[in-house]
Amino acid sequence: MTDSSPRSSAPADETAATKQGIKIVGFLCNWCSYGGADTAGVCRFKQPTDLRVVRIPCTGRMDPLFIAKSLIYGVDGVLVSGCHPRDCHYAVGNFYARRRMEAFKAFLPFMGIDTQRFKYTWVSASEGQQWQKVVTEFSEQIHRLGPNPGVRLRSGDNSKVSSGLR
Amino acid sequence: MERTNTLSIQQSRDSDFIREVEEASGQNLSKCYQCGNCMASCVYTFAYDYPVTQIMRLIQLGQKDTVLKSSAIWLCANCQACTTRCPNNIDVAQVMETLRIMSRKEHTVSLPDIQAFYDEFLRSVKTFGRVFETGLLPVYNMRAKKPFTDLDLAPRLLMKGKLTFFPAMVKQRKKIAEIFEVIKRDRFSKEGKARPEPLSSQPDI
Amino acid sequence: MKRVAYYKGCSLEGLAAEYDRSTRMVCEAFGIELVEIPDWNCCGSTPAHSYDPLLSAALAGRNLAIAADNGCDMVMSPCPGCLKSLKGAQETCEDPAQRKAFVDLVGRDVDGLKTVSLLQLLYEEVGPQALQKAVRRPLTGHVLVPYYGCLLTRPAEKAKFDDPENPISMDRLIEATGATVPRDFPYKTECCGATYGVTRNDFVGKLSGRILDMSQGLGAEAIVVACPLCQQNLDMRQDQINKYSKSAFHLPVPYISQVIGLALGIEPKVLGLDKLCVPADILLEDRSGEDGQARQPGGVAAG
Amino acid sequence: MLENDRNQLHKLVEEALPELDMMIGWAESCDPLQTTPVFIRDAKSISKLTLGPFCSQNLAGYLVKPPALDAPPKPDAKPIGICVKGCDSRSLVALIQEKFITRDRVRIFGIPCRGTVDFRKVAQRVPLANVKSATMEGDSLVIDDSGTPLRLDLEEVLARKCLGCRYPNPVIQDVVIGQEAKPRSSSLAATYRDVAAMDAKPLEERLAFWQSELDRCIRCYACRNACPLCVCQDRCIVETREPRWLTQRVGIPEKFLFHFIHAMHLAGRCTGCGECERVCPMDIPVTLIKEKLNKIMEEMLGYSAGLDPEAVPPLLTFNPGETEI
């Protein structure tokens, strides 16, 4: 096995996860959902603490590979949120994003990554309550799934699975 | 029920009641802003002790006793006018139905004759599987101590051949009675009550 | 041939036997096969629901289950009260929280069935155009008021048929028979007094009284109904109403199925027209000779 | 029959060559089971051209790889002649659609294809070193390994991508050589049989499968280099520092991310020619990854790449109305 990362031993993984909590990365568009998250904060709508927000200008900026990168490298969940369709600050950015993320969502499980670890949604700057709901539900969903096993091979698990294709 | 013109809100407030009504009816009653449309639309308003708008208000204030003892909830015919026109999409008729069920359970039915009629009706269903109209009325009249109700109709109905003298019976009557029994059992086991209460002062159905 | 399960309900076995008869005749005339649900039981009506909604759902649901077991996908009930119970049973069955309890009591799920009233069946499966073509004995010249009652179209989300405030399906069917319908009868869906005929006679006097009054004011010769309870209140209790409101109404109250049956040329007796308390012989007058002109209905809303 | 087709090809190329800058085709190689690409400029070499079940390479890529990519064609440049099978033609359409090549710059010699041989499947039956020659006889591949000639049913040794082929006949061509071929599949189900089989497995098994397969990946980038639509070449983000998507670290996550990048960059573009899988030295079924995305594109957005040069690839456009895609 070529993988020599420190996370390759399973028990250490889990203690770390329990101690550090779950990590969810949120890619939020600056105009709507980042504002929605701010609104939720201003209104003191309590939310789970697992989410870490990356501010992006528009969901149109979202290359699905950012999601792939996050999930492959062990982030436990990825939440992308932007303006409601037709409300995009850049008119059409979220329309592009919707197709790309929808296709990516369908693709993820094929590679063995649980599609439930990724969610995209639309929340406007005024929808603080909706944001609270989205974060709470998604965080609960990720907690149910537990820490992301990632794609690294676990030590001692070198059994080859036959491809059966040839 | 006797109306009082003073109300000590905290003393008579039952906040569980608000929650129970909301849960059982599936309606959010804090949406009601007292526009009065239900009262305006209800054709039975003339007969109510509390018009339906006020029933909604009383629930908001948690006035369980007043609500469950009101005659209004038993005079509501469930005609859906209030539900159809409520600007806040509250299913008012469903709330009234919920209150009827609750008042039954709490033994606070203010109009025993209506309950007696309902009970007689259900007894007929439980016994025959169907309602035996001709048989139902005299029994109800006796129980409600209004022996002459609808007696005036009898001759004409007889002439038109509309009165039947033998109840139509469902073959699987046992199955129907079983449904009644299961419901009764679950209903009271859920409430954690020791003994099923009779439906009214009359023998149990 | 359209095959529809038929849930007639207790009233149609007793006081509303003519509704049952005329319903069967009319459906047969239009090639709709009514399959009476074998060994059907009472839906429990309001008393069951106000005792425990699950009782109501189970009683009504048993009938649906039998219908489904017999391979029917549509159930028709001419009684709006019964229909409400049937739809309530389906709602209970669809509710994830109650589904298990329901299926345990009834033996199967019933949410796949379509449940309709007689009016909806005639309006959607036959339709005014087909009816108009089938008319043998047009009711031209007769002014008839359609009275739908409170439950047939309400609440709109559950009934999923016609308009809750101003339904028009029965208007269109009556017009198809050649009769005239006054515009915008305002009490189309106002309650007639419902089950209070027995317990609160005066309610019926007041509520059904104003329906009779408004109808007469609009020049109606008869009030057409699609509910056995409405019919009892307006027809059987018309004398009681007259006594209560010191009036002298004499308005026949036929069922929609009887009116359509007459127009199709079915014998009045076969339709049970003679069973109505207020005789409806006036409907048998042939006015088609009078230039096809309706007697002008009264009131400003006419036309 | 093959002989006739080859003669026809030679004749047509001979006629066309004076008007062409060059002719790209296949020629026999030292390996009886594989041909080699050949670039013909003078008539003497035309006889090298061959066709048949060993012509597995997709030649379309040669039209767009550097230096062709950086140097725009001169206005007076002659067109390039190219031999394409059904699948290769779709790559050509995709390249025309993305404006990497213009239609009038290519003279397309369409070759209806009855499937190409995967030499690795043959190797499972007979050591490759022993194979002296291989010829087609009807639907059989006859291998001469100095013993009794070994007869293999063509279906047994076809490349995986050929088994569910819907487009054996070129979808774009100027001339056609030989007779129309019958598609092996007409349904999504048949084409994506392997994808469906994979989808049917539990999530954990799928992960284990890819972990084990991709563990072998040596990131040689042969798959990328062979892909006719991987037009970035040395600017590919798996190798750049600006931006730096991947490090040189040898780990499963890096391998996963590399294949995700390859797949996502081909989403809505991949025509399923199978070159990536054919060239993989580690025997990893990498085309399968793209097949899944192709299936998603067809089912979700109703789009198959490489059929219509006028179409817009689905991820480069949108439809405001598609609330639930």
Add this chain to the structure above:
Amino acid sequence: MRIGVFVCNCGTNIAGTVDTAKVASEALAFADVVYATNYMYTCSEPGQQEIQRAIGEYGLQGVVVAACSPRMHEPTFRRAVEKAGLNKYMFEMANIREHVSWIGNDREANTRKAVDLVRMAVGKLRFNQPLFSSKMPVNKRLLVIGGGVAGIQAALDCADGGVDVVMVERKQYIGGKMAQLDKTFPTIDCSSCILGPKMVDVSQKENITLYAASEIESISGYIGNFTVEIRKKTTYVNWDACTGCGACMEKCPAKKAEDYFNEGLGTARAINIPFPQAIPKKAVIDAQFCRQLNGKKCGVCAKICPVKAIDFEMKDTIVTEKVGAIIAATGYDLFDHSVYGEYGAGRLPDVITGIQYERILSASGPYGGHIRRPSDGKEPTEIVFISCVGSRDQSVGRPYCSGVCCMYIAKQAILTRDHLPESNSYVFYMDIRAPGKNYDEFVRRAQEEYGVQYIRGRVGKIYQRGDRMVVQGADTLLGVQVEVEADLVVLATGVESSSGAGELAEKLRISYDQYGFYMESHPKLRPVETNTAGVYLAGACQGPKDIPSSVAQGSAAASKVQSLFAHDMIETNPQVALVNERNCIACGKCIQVCPFGAIQWKELRGGIKKAEVLPSVCQGCGVCNATCPPKAVQLQHATDNQILAEVNELCA
């Protein structure tokens, strides 16, 4: 890079649930961080000075502030670091207030999260580059969309200030809803008397170009430099020639055209000038009713027109205008009450809307200012007003208060009493919303001096009984059902967004709420600005408003425009896409997806093509960046490396 981290306590707003000292001490351990501290109020003057001091003292090259939302104070801190000599883009914020301290009480988890967010900000900062704005000239012309009172006010204010104004109005006249009103509350002054002179001003100002009967076709460009295509709709009358003499109207034989100005009460001619004071006073042919245009022989207007202005062959034309700022003042529409089956669903002729009643009251209206009912022309004596029809009603999707109905009902009831002293007016209401200056006094006067009967309750049903209508409602104060027999019922239909508001918003690239009202930048502090620079709002397009508020917003928007136009040049936003030519493979996908046409081909020597971003056109959405296969085009300040750095910090 030498990085300084400043963790804000924000009083107890952050420090209450986050251990800010611990966040600072952990941050100090991050690579490149040479200074970290926590501070009571970092945004305060001394707080900013502390940052500036540290930049000097520790030679900081980048600064991270962990505090509130960057949407709040990013500009503040950028200015602060700029003053200390750093490029303002060498700054990052970690939002540990709205996203941390205010949404959870678990101090330990909050602190952990704050540390993560700071680590991500530091990670991103390492990849930040100094960015520089450029200057662009401002085209000092203004486009006003909508010629109602708000738009008129904005146009006149700007025109007075010397700004060239282009006004586009989709109707054939300006004045909007106010032109249809008889009187205005709470002063009862005549609507056309106060609006008329302003309308005339618009037509007479030399620096206002008016396009009536025109709509916005497309808008491109950006603040300081918009290009607008305006569709001049077919009127079949050459307005350059038309003098508004009205001869055509008099002779037009098609008399059954719909009278839109009078809200369908009465009829109009197919060729029409809707009212005598109309601006512009030009005729328009209604193609639906014109005989000539429906294949019948006519052409009377063409024969009668003294200036030969009639042109049956006319087609829409598109004109292009270039402007530097845009004010949207598209106004509102009134709720269609036909969804209320219980109020007759529009079938009862004597159930009318408030705006119809305005026309009835108006001396220039269909009945010459005499109150009559539409069905039979009789003078009504019993008049019922019903408020909240299509307002505060969830069941019809209009849960908001329209804000003006209470007042206009009071006004109409007062005017009714003035016109018909013997009449009785009843107002069914739920609450009386009269918060303006002299408003509540006005409503009280209706009740106290004019004897208007206010009944607290909604109406359940209206139906015809004989010659009158029965209004069946509730008096919730008494707890009784009430019936009023009415000759005329006036429904106070609510305010809804103007039809087509959403389509226009998409052209303007501004947001609108679920009801179609345009979103302001900040509900309190930026009420007439939008999130799209250079686009401003005035009047009811932003939400229901009465005349004084609409006028005030018109002036407010005008002042915003004039402060923009006070500059000859504006700074561009440097957070735009940039092509790394070495990596560009000239696939053209960025050009294909750019929503703004901001990327074009550029030819290098030897005919090699590369993509090139026009920084002044680019809005910075990053779709190109997400699309580019070799990632040659990078959105500055949100580059792949910057986003990846944030993700990497989380994966570490």
